[in-house]
Amino acid sequence: MKTQSKYLLVLFFVASLLGCKKDFLNQAPESSLTDVNFWKTESDLKQGVNGAYSSLRGLGTFSFWLFGEMRSDNTTFQYNAPQRGQENREQVDQFLANSANTLIQDFWRDTYTSIFRCNDVIDHVEGIPMSAAAKTQAIGEVKFLRAFHYFNLVRQFGGVPLRLEVTKSPTDAPSQGRATAEAVYNQIIADLNEAANTLPDASAYPATEKGRVSKGSANALLGEVYMTQKKFAEALTALRKVTGYSLMPTYASIFLTTNKNNAESIFEIQYYSTAGTNLSSNFMYQFAPFNSGTIVTQDPGTNLSFTSGWNTPTTDLISAYETGDQRKDVSLAQGFTGTAGFVAVPYIKKYNQGFVQPGQTNVNFPVIRYADVMLMIAECLNEQAFATSGEAFNLLNAIRTRAGLPAKTSGNPIAALNVNSQNAFREAIYQERKVELAFENHRWFDLVRTGKAVEIMNAHGQKEIAKSPSQFPIGAYVLTPNKILLPIPQREVILDNLTQNPQ
Numbered sequence: 399m400k401t402q403s404k405y406l407l408v409l410f411f412v413a414s415l416l417g418c419k420k421d422f423l424n425q426a427p428e429s430s431l432t433d434v435n436f437w438k439t440e441s442d443l444k445q446g447v448n449g450a451y452s453s454l455r456g457l458g459t460f461s462f463w464l465f466g467e468m469r470s471d472n473t474t475f476q477y478n479a480p481q482r483g484q485e486n487r488e489q490v491d492q493f494l495a496n497s498a499n500t501l502i503q504d505f506w507r508d509t510y511t512s513i514f515r516c517n518d519v520i521d522h523v524e525g526i527p528m529s530a531a532a533k534t535q536a537i538g539e540v541k542f543l544r545a546f547h548y549f550n551l552v553r554q555f556g557g558v559p560l561r562l563e564v565t566k567s568p569t570d571a572p573s574q575g576r577a578t579a580e581a582v583y584n585q586i587i588a589d590l591n592e593a594a595n596t597l598p599d600a601s602a603y604p605a606t607e608k609g610r611v612s613k614g615s616a617n618a619l620l621g622e623v624y625m626t627q628k629k630f631a632e633a634l635t636a637l638r639k640v641t642g643y644s645l646m647p648t649y650a651s652i653f654l655t656t657n658k659n660n661a662e663s664i665f666e667i668q669y670y671s672t673a674g675t676n677l678s679s680n681f682m683y684q685f686a687p688f689n690s691g692t693i694v695t696q697d698p699g700t701n702l703s704f705t706s707g708w709n710t711p712t713t714d715l716i717s718a719y720e721t722g723d724q725r726k727d728v729s730l731a732q733g734f735t736g737t738a739g740f741v742a743v744p745y746i747k748k749y750n751q752g753f754v755q756p757g758q759t760n761v762n763f764p765v766i767r768y769a770d771v772m773l774m775i776a777e778c779l780n781e782q783a784f785a786t787s788g789e790a791f792n793l794l795n796a797i798r799t800r801a802g803l804p805a806k807t808s809g810n811p812i813a814a815l816n817v818n819s820q821n822a823f824r825e826a827i828y829q830e831r832k833v834e835l836a837f838e839n840h841r842w843f844d845l846v847r848t849g850k851a852v853e854i855m856n857a858h859g860q861k862e863i864a865k866s867p868s869q870f871p872i873g874a875y876v877l878t879p880n881k882i883l884l885p886i887p888q889r890e891v892i893l894d895n896l897t898q899n900p901q
Contacts, residue, residue: 440528443536446519450540451610451668452677453512458667458763459679461505463709464490465554465884466839471714471858473837476687476707476743477869484704492874493855497885497898505554506887509547513561516540516547521564538596542611542619545589549623552582553843556883556899560585573894576886583627590620594639600664601642608659609762614640615665618766621774626847634778640664643768645800650728652767655751655760664766671754678758681749685709687741693734694745699756709837711744714858718832720814724802729836746837764838769797773834777827784820791817794826797834824848852877 436442467473468491475491478484489495495502519540523533551558559573560582577585594616603610617639624633646652646662659666671678686694688707695702711730719726733742749761772793779790786808795805806826810816817826831844845851859875880900891898 437522443526447536447539450515450543454667457508462839466842470841472841473709474712476710481704493877493881497888503887512547513544516544517564534596538593541589542593542616545586548586552579554884576896590616609668618664618771630778630781637775640771649725653748658762662768667763669760669762671758671760679761685746687743687745690734697753722802748837773831780823
């Protein structure tokens with residue numbers, strides 16, 4: 399019964415492919431499709447590929463920031479005393495989540511649903527009459543997406559089941575168990591290399607197809623994968639291939655809805671708000687203080703409740719900005735002014751770009767920007783050998799200059815700007831990534847890959863607890879090496895006979 403139930407769940411996933419309308423940004427769901435009447439034409443294949451992209455939307459509006467940003471020292475949550483019932487979210491932030499946490503289960507399920515959609519395209523592409531070039535591109539797109547999802551899984555859970563084929567019968571439903579982390583990384587790298595070799599450059603897409611992954615997307619993600627493995631030479635080789643992009647002139651211009659898929663954008667999750675579709679984003683509502691009414695969102699048609707007050711900027715992050723850093727005001731506010739005066743509850747401004755319909759925005763979510771690539775290249779160069787001047791400093795300072803900050807140099811008479819060793823340059827890069835990429839779901843992964851998670855998060859936790867000791871349960875914000883990885887959802891441990899992560 400267990401395997402049959404899992405197979406039926408997989409069959410349900412097939413029915414969730416997306417239909418194709420006027421352009422790539424405007425794709426509406428078509429839930430009546432099945433393998434019986436689908437996968438016949440090139441149009442069907444395009445719908446299948448779009449279905450693989452569509453999985454990003456739900457993960458992007460919740461799981462990605464919950465597990466990628468709120469586990470870090472960048473954000474926390476606004477404690478909502480009158481409305482309890484969201485403890486599952488709080489437990490993630492406080493390192494108290496266990497294998498029964500439903501949000502971890504949702505993250506796992508939704509990610510494997512996304513992987514299933516990628517596998518479904520790969521399984522059917524050869525049987526569809528269409529050009530070889532179109533087939534190659536479709537495979538490249540979904541292999542990038544599959545690699546992206548496995549990269550998220552392996553960083554959050556360690557070794558996970560590698561599902562690379564479509565489940566077609568109940569006997570196929572059980573996995574082969576947890577693959578090693580090394581095996582998962584090898585598959586990610588293989589998928590990304592194939593994607594990088596077959597996908598077009600971003601500039602080759604027509605206007606209606608902007609937002610699809612490209613050769614630059616694959617090489618940028620491949621570089622990050624190698625950096626996570628501390629293979630800096632291989633990472634640098636991949637990152638050098640990310641060409642055709644440039645920094646936007648101002649930090650604020652990156653996130654405007656009028657600048658979607660701009661010159662700095664390498665990969666972003668696409669959202670679109672129009673009547674009759676469910677393709678919109680809602681970040682500003684979730685990140686607004688729950689007691690701010692319509693002041694923050696400026697949307698009189700949407701009431702805020704327990705679904706607001708999340709991903710709240712911490713004092714650690716607010717204090718990390720240097721005086722004069724223009725990114726601070728773009729990224730966050732330290733409170734709002736209500737009828738009774740100023741209310742000191744910070745919130746994210748970066749995605750507060752207005753609404754299209756009540757409760758709906760069309761703000762995209764940046765996953766990889768060229769600024770990220772520049773900082774990764776600088777880090778790789780420094781890891782190979784520190785140089786007192788040259789490309790690594792130039793890349794770092796190009797980011798700082800745009801932010802309105804003075805350059806950091808070796809031998810600078812101002813102590814805060816003096817970077818005179820390899821370790822000092824590391825710290826300069828980590829600092830720049832913290833504020834440049836704030837609220838873009840990089841911070842937790844940066845802390846883990848640099849080996850700083852336990853030290854920084856325990857210190858951060860003590861500061862949070864000191865603000866209101868009675869608010870926090872026993873054991874909150876105590877991060878041990880075992881808790882860096884999330885627990886495997888207990889449902890999966892039982893149904894798929896998986897080994898649990900030590901907690």
